[in-house]
Amino acid sequence: MSADRRHAVALLLFDYVKSPSLRHLRDPHSVHKLARDILNAVDRAGSIWSKWEAEREEVAKAAAPCWIPTEDLLASLNNLPGPPLTRTDVEQRLRAIWEQPYTSYPNEDLKNGCLALYRSVKAQGTEMRAIIGMLQEHLEREDEKLRREQEERYRKLKEEERAKLEQRFLSGADCGWTPIDGSAALYCRRNGRTFRIVQGKDKRWTLFRIETIEDEGDLLGLYQGRSDANKALQTIAYANERR
Numbered sequence: 287m288s289a290d291r292r293h294a295v296a297l298l299l300f301d302y303v304k305s306p307s308l309r310h311l312r313d314p315h316s317v318h319k320l321a322r323d324i325l326n327a328v329d330r331a332g333s334i335w336s337k338w339e340a341e342r343e344e345v346a347k348a349a350a351p352c353w354i355p356t357e358d359l360l361a362s363l364n365n366l367p368g369p370p371l372t373r374t375d376v377e378q379r380l381r382a383i384w385e386q387p388y389t390s391y392p393n394e395d396l397k398n399g400c401l402a403l404y405r406s407v408k409a410q411g412t413e414m415r416a417i418i419g420m421l422q423e424h425l426e427r428e429d430e431k432l433r434r435e436q437e438e439r440y441r442k443l444k445e446e447e448r449a450k451l452e453q454r455f456l457s458g459a460d461c462g463w464t465p466i467d468g469s470a471a472l473y474c475r476r477n478g479r480t481f482r483i484v485q486g487k488d489k490r491w492t493l494f495r496i497e498t499i500e501d502e503g504d505l506l507g508l509y510q511g512r513s514d515a516n517k518a519l520q521t522i523a524y525a526n527e528r529r
Contacts, residue, residue, distance in 0.1 A: 294340035298323050301348060304419065307426050319388045323347060335382075337375060339368040345415065346376070350383045351392045352421040353400035354414075362414035396428050463512075466499055473499060476523035481506075483515055491515050495522075 302320050303311070310316055326343065338346070342363050349359055360376045384391045392400075400421055407417050451464040455473055463472040463483065471484045473496075482494045482503055493515045494503030506522060509515040 294344065295324050297341070297344050301344070301419075305426065306423065307430070309430075310426060315388055322386065322388065335379060337369045337371055338379060339366065342366050342368050342371075345418065346379055347383055348418045348422065350380055350389070351425055352404075352418060353392055353397045354404060354418070354421070355401075356380075358408070358414070393425075393429075393432075395432070396425060399428065400424065469499075474519075476519065479523055481519065481523070483512065485512075493519070493522075 298320065302316075305311055335343075345363060345366065346359075356373060356376055360371060360373055363371055363376065383389060403424055404417060404421060407420060412420075448464060451461055452466060454461040455464055455466065455475060458475075460475045460478065463474045465471070466473055471482050473480065473482050475481070480496050480498075482496050482499070484492050484494075486492060491509045491512050491514075493506040493509065494501075495506055496503035507515070507518055509518065
């Protein structure tokens with residue numbers, strides 16, 4: 287392997303392990319992207335991007351998600367080895383990077399924050415490679431923040447749905463399975479009839495017909511899975527009542 291190719295791979299690996307996030311380092315998406323970047327770095331002979339030496343390619347890929355103004359990125363790339371680049375060269379290379387598997391276009395929701403941070407550190411005289419590293423760390427933190435916010439919104443939505451379902455059950459209306467006051471057992475009502483289902487230590491589900499949630503209830507069946515109990519309930523709930 288030539289020194290240039292070895293250097294290109296080393297740059298990619300050093301850049302990858304700089305991530306402060308262990309989740310990011312172990313993420314299959316990130317590992318596949320690194321593998322693809324390494325393959326691109328060590329095999330450039332057939333590349334149609336003839337102006338993109340290894341160092342330029344590494345900077346462009348690092349900068350791709352960071353919302354760096356094109357003119358500023360162009361000026362920085364033209365300071366690296368290789369033929370002069372034009373604005374179109376940079377724009378189209380970035381587009382090709384974004385459209386590769388396991389990558390995506392920059393997150394529009396993070397654009398304003400990235401630009402504000404970029405202008406702030408650039409005004410201090412920070413060089414482009416350091417700015418890119420700082421923006422990558424910023425994006426990792428923001429992505430993690432967005433992920434947590436999405437999870438919290440989803441948790442609240444599920445809790446609201448659960449509370450509505452519980453209230454529907456308590457009001458006497460037909461409804462699907464729901465715990466009551468955090469119970470391990472689940473309750474539902476179909477065709478005006480009330481049922482309880484409980485999972486045992488053997489993972490099987492026991493179905494009861496009850497009148498109130500305090501009732502022991504009448505045993506209706508023991509099922510391997512809850513889906514099996516639901517199929518049986520479709521018949522049981524509408525069967526003629528015993529006199």
